[in-house]
Amino acid sequence: MGRYDLALIGFGGVNRALAELISQRGERLAKELGFALRVVAITDLRAGSLVDTDGIDLAPLLAAEPRELSFAGRTGGSADPRNERVIREVPADIIVEATFTNPTDGEPALSHVRWALEAGKHVCTTNKGPVALAGRALKQLAAEHGVSFEFEGSVLSGTPILRTAERMFGGLQITGVQGIMNGTSNYILGRLEEGIDLPTAIAEAQELGYAEADPTADIEGHDVQLKVMILANEVLGADLRREDVFCEGILAITPHEVRDAASKGLRWKLVGSATRHEDGSVDARVAPLALPAHHPLAGISGPVNAVAFTTDLLGTVTVSGPGAGRIETAYALLSDIIAIHQRHADDDTAPTRPVLKETHRV
Structure with a gap:
């Protein structure tokens, strides 16, 4: 069975809900979808950053009070979010961007998405800013690097519009x-x-x-x-x-x-x-x-x-x-991941990570 390694950018309500789905329903989802999901990096403005390329144990993070959560002192953790370094350098297959929406210039989410696509990584996001303000350019950048830019949750959260x-x-x-x-x-x-x-x-x-x-x-x-x-x-x-x-x-x-x-x-x-x-x-x-x-x-x-x-x-x-709700919006991210799998599992020419070829053998 194939596997997608995820980097979660932002660990507020939506990405936290996605982590809950992966932690609580991971085995069931893997059997149903034909691929597993593993979180290898998390960044957050308040908590810092956490990286474990063997897979992060999500349970203790989800058990912690969100406002008191800190990655500093944990193995692979830092008080600094280190967003660009994590996005560009951590070997994740999919960058999941769920930071706050900036309606003026789309930042910092716009840079997060651009860095990921430039690094040849798929992106799914619920953030309206990058999609509304630079969607055409970002889709072109994704095409140039042979990856997907998915944003179903940017309009009606979990409702697939x-x-x-x-x-x-x-x-x-x-x-x-x-x-x-x-x-x-x-x-x-x-x-x-x-x-x-x-x-x-x-x-x-x-x-x-x-x-x-x-x-x-x-x-x-x-x-x-x-x-x-x-x-x-x-x-x-x-x-x-x-x-x-x-x-x-x-x-x-x-x-x-x-x-x-x-x-x-x-x-x-x-x-x-x-x-x-x-x-x-x-x-x-x-x-x-x-x-x-x-x-x-x-x-x-x-x-x-x-x-x-x-x-x-x-x-x-x-x-x-x-049109709202943390679980509903997290489902939109899951649907984006499924769309990425459907689009690239049979694509042997795209510069995607080996997991995609592994998934192709399922």
């Missing part, structure tokens, strides 16, 4: 996408509909784990802006920059407006959309809209996300599912 469009919509012409892509803002709007004021709704979302300590990217629409860019560029063939996408959040909406709309059969939603015109140009925007009850996105409630595709042969096709 990009591969659904890529693999299931063959023969269709997709002319537009419209979606609810931020569970935090959707939850908050639902609470406003029930008469709760905005600060209280935000606090509730934070307590439930839907919103970060700083919810700015959620309520001002920046999170959705990046996701719309990714969808437009990947599905509609656009090449949008951040300044091309108009962005308005939900800060100006009052509970009175939301309840008044509900009394008229309308529901306020923060909607990201992109439309391709006959001349090939693509317009995209993020803005709150009062949707009629019959709209495919009107019934999407709480932290659930959904994207409606406009197609020539099937009309509107809507895909919905969890």
Whole structure:
């Protein structure tokens, strides 16, 4: 049976959840998928870095309180994350990037991805920044080095929206996408509909784990802006920059407006959309809209996300599912790893590590 060695860049909620899946379900996954997963390196801004090319024992790391975890003093450990050194030099097959999203320039995740691809290593990431801001260049770099750059979790976390469009919509012409892509803002709007004021709704979302300590990217629409860019560029063939996408959040909406709309059969939603015109140009925007009850996105409630595709042969096709959650997002990374295996297991020409040839013999 083949094996993929992983380097986890960032050890917050998502990569920690992936480590839990590997630790708790590793044998079952190996039997089901036909390959094993082993973590050989972890880096984290707070904890430092840990390297063991024979495989890291994940159990004690997962048992530790996350805020108290430190790799310093452990064999192969350091207080310094040493991201570039780990990414370039540790013999990992796949770099799993799950650090924080920087909507301005994508750093440091953008450099993490670039270093990995330059080193001839596959990359999977949930980070929207590198994909939205430099996706085309990174895909070209991956192609030049014969490796994969996968990012399914960058739009709807564990809900497979990009591969659904890529693999299931063959023969269709997709002319537009419209979606609810931020569970935090959707939850908050639902609470406003029930008469709760905005600060209280935000606090509730934070307590439930839907919103970060700083919810700015959620309520001002920046999170959705990046996701719309990714969808437009990947599905509609656009090449949008951040300044091309108009962005308005939900800060100006009052509970009175939301309840008044509900009394008229309308529901306020923060909607990201992109439309391709006959001349090939693509317009995209993020803005709150009062949707009629019959709209495919009107019934999407709480932290659930959904994207409606406009197609020539099937009309509107809507895909919905969890748009947040550490386990759900970790599954997106697992699905990326599976996609890498499917794409490269039979590729004897790509400059991939020997494990791929070993996997080919399964």
